[in-house]
Amino acid sequence: MKIKTVDNTRQLKCYIKAEPTLLGSRIPSQYSTYQQQHNTKKKRRRETSEMAASCVITSPEEEHTPKLDLVTPLVFNPSMLNLQATIPNQFIWPDDEKPCLEAPELDVPLIDLQNFLAHSHSTLDASRLISEACYKHGFFLVVNHGISEQLISDAHEYMSRFFDMPLSEKQRIQRKEGESCGYASSFTGRFSTKLPWKETLSFQFCDDKSRPKNVQDYFCDALGHEFEPFGKVYQEYCEAMSSLSLKIMELLGINLGVSGDYFKSFFEENDSIMRLNYYPPCQKPDLTFGTGPHCDPTSLTILHQDHVHGLQVFVDNQWRSISPNPKAFVVNIGDTFMALSNNRYKSCLHRAVVNSKSERKSLAFFLCPKKDRVVKPPRELLDGNTPRRYPDFTWSMLLEFTQKHYRADMNTLQAFTDWLSNKPIQ
Numbered sequence: 073m074k075i076k077t078v079d080n081t082r083q084l085k086c087y088i089k090a091e092p093t094l095l096g097s098r099i100p101s102q103y104s105t106y107q108q109q110h111n112t113k114k115k116r117r118r119e120t121s122e123m124a125a126s127c128v129i130t131s132p133e134e135e136h137t138p139k140l141d142l143v144t145p146l147v148f149n150p151s152m153l154n155l156q157a158t159i160p161n162q163f164i165w166p167d168d169e170k171p172c173l174e175a176p177e178l179d180v181p182l183i184d185l186q187n188f189l190a191h192s193h194s195t196l197d198a199s200r201l202i203s204e205a206c207y208k209h210g211f212f213l214v215v216n217h218g219i220s221e222q223l224i225s226d227a228h229e230y231m232s233r234f235f236d237m238p239l240s241e242k243q244r245i246q247r248k249e250g251e252s253c254g255y256a257s258s259f260t261g262r263f264s265t266k267l268p269w270k271e272t273l274s275f276q277f278c279d280d281k282s283r284p285k286n287v288q289d290y291f292c293d294a295l296g297h298e299f300e301p302f303g304k305v306y307q308e309y310c311e312a313m314s315s316l317s318l319k320i321m322e323l324l325g326i327n328l329g330v331s332g333d334y335f336k337s338f339f340e341e342n343d344s345i346m347r348l349n350y351y352p353p354c355q356k357p358d359l360t361f362g363t364g365p366h367c368d369p370t371s372l373t374i375l376h377q378d379h380v381h382g383l384q385v386f387v388d389n390q391w392r393s394i395s396p397n398p399k400a401f402v403v404n405i406g407d408t409f410m411a412l413s414n415n416r417y418k419s420c421l422h423r424a425v426v427n428s429k430s431e432r433k434s435l436a437f438f439l440c441p442k443k444d445r446v447v448k449p450p451r452e453l454l455d456g457n458t459p460r461r462y463p464d465f466t467w468s469m470l471l472e473f474t475q476k477h478y479r480a481d482m483n484t485l486q487a488f489t490d491w492l493s494n495k496p497i498q
C-alpha cells in the first residue's frame with residue numbers, strides 16, 4: 073500500500089513486517105499490573121490472529137529480531153501526514169496500549185544542585201528525596217545544575233535546524249541497520265508495527281582523552297565542514313551532560329552507601345549516546361505515540377524537554393505526566409544502573425505522547441559505561457538477603473541485544489538475562 077505524497081523529497085519508505093512481541097516472564101513488581109493486563113490482552117489478540125493467519129508462524133525471537141521485508145513498501149512523509157485526518161496503520165497502536173493524552177502530574181522531586189556543585193564534599197539535603205524517588209520509580213528533576221541557558225537554547229536551536237533540512241540532506245547520516253547512531257525517521261527501516269511518530273538523530277559521545285572532539289568530528293566527517301557549528305554545540309552539550317551525570321553518580325553512590333567515587337569512576341571514559349527527538353504534530357494523537365512505552369537500557373538519562381507536554385511515566389499502575397520545566401533536567405535511572413545497584417534503584421517504564429497542534433522536541437543524553445567495562449554491583453550491595461539479580465555483562469553486549477535482537481520495552485533486562493543464559497526470548 074502506498075500513500076500518495078506531493079513532495080517526493082520528503083518521502084520515507086517503511087516496510088511491513090511481523091509484529092514484535094512484548095511478552096515477558098519475571099518482571100520488576102511495579103510493572104506487573106501493566107504487564108499482566110498487557111499480556112492477557114496480547115494473548116487473546118495473538119490467539120485471534122493465529123486463527124486468522126495460521127500460515128505465518130514466527131518464533132518469539134524472530135518476532136523481536138528486526139528484519140526487512142522488501143516486498144511491501146510504504147511511504148511515510150511527516151510533513152504531509154501531520155496534516156492528514158488519518159494516519160497509516162503502522163503507526164496505530166493496539167487498543168489496549170493506546171495513549172491517554174491527559175495524565176495526572178507525577179509528584180517528582182525537584183532537586184537543587186547548587187550547594188552540592190559548589191562544595192562537592194557536602195552531601196545534599198535533598199538526597200533522601202532522590203533516594204526515595206530512585207527506590208520507587210527512578211525519576212527526579214534537577215535545577216541549578218550549572219549548565220548554561222545559552223547552551224541549552226543553542227542545542228534546541230540546532231536541533232530545529234537539523235530537522236528542518238530536506239530529507240535527502242538528513243539521510244546523508246541515515247542510521248544503518250543494527251547501529252545506534254545516525255538519523256532515523258520513525259525507525260521505519262527497523263520495525264513495521266507500533267511505529268513511533270518521530271524523527272531522531274543519535275550520535276555517540278566518548279569521554280576519551282585521545283579523541284577529544286569526537287562529536288564535532290562526527291558532524292564534520294558525515295555532513296561536511298559547514299556542519300562544524302552543529303558539531304561544536306553538541307560537543308559542548310555532551311561534555312556538559314557527561315560532567316553533570318558524573319556528579320549525579322557521586323550522589324547516587326553516596327545514597328546507596330557505596331563511596332561517592334565508586335560509580336563516578338565507573339563512568340569515567342563513558343561511551344554515551346546523545347539523541348535529538350523531534351515529534352511532528354499528529355492529527356490522531358490518541359492512536360499513536362511519539363515514543364512507545366520502554367525502559368531505557370542505558371545507565372542514566374538526562375532529558376531536556378521543550379515547552380510542550382508529552383513525557384509520561386508509569387507509576388503505581390497509572391500513567392503520570394512530567395510537565396516541561398525549561399530550567400530543569402529530567403533525570404532517570406536506566407536498566408544498566410538498575411543492574412549495577414542490584415535492583416535497588418528502579419528503571420521505570422515511560423513514553424512520550426504527541427498532539428495535534430504543536431511539534432515537540434527533546435534532548436536526551438544517555439550515560440553508558442565504556443563498552444568493555446563489566447557491569448556488576450559493588451560488594452556493598454550484596455549480602456545473604458540480597459543475592460545477585462543479574463549476571464555480569466558489558467554495555468556492548470546489552471547494546472547489541474537491543475539493536476539486533478530485541479525492541480526495548482519494560483522487560484529488556486530480564487529478556488537479556490534469559491538470552492545470556494541461552495533461553496529463548498519470550
Ligand SMILES: O=C(O)CCC(=O)C(=O)O
Pocket residue numbers: 347349363368375377382383422423424433434436
Ligand atoms: O521525548 C521524551 O519526552 C522522552 C524520550 C525518550 O524516552 C527517549 O528518547 O528514550
